[in-house]
Amino acid sequence: MEPISRRRALQLGGLGLAGVLAGGLGLAWQGSRGARFDAAVGAELSEPSVLASSGGELALALTAAEGDLPVAGGRARVLGFNGGLPGPTLRVRPGGASPLSEDIMNTGS
DSSP: OOOOOHHHHHHHHHHHHHHHHHHHHHHHHHHHTTOOOOOOTTOOOOOOOEEEOBTTBEEEEEEEEEEEEEETTEEEEEEEETTBSSOOEEEOOTTSOOOEEEEEEEOOO
16 A cells, blocks of 8 residues: 555545535534424423223224324424324233234325
């Protein structure tokens, strides 16, 4: 391997400096547009709804749809399940046979 020349070292250093400047300017530009998303501090956690099995069967009806839902103290456009985020908790008894009766619909684009 040949040693690097002074000219090549300066070229590589200039490229590195240009990359750092471009990244810094990009971050500064994003910050000036107000694109930051601050989480709500101290807000209560929400529990998702529960779909539990009954008689050894889990009747499942899930609808996936876009919507504006509350996330971390603000509102965000998300893909939610049954009108919530996160989707429902599926509760099934361990060890038992749990046939699944499902009705799943995706209304998102």
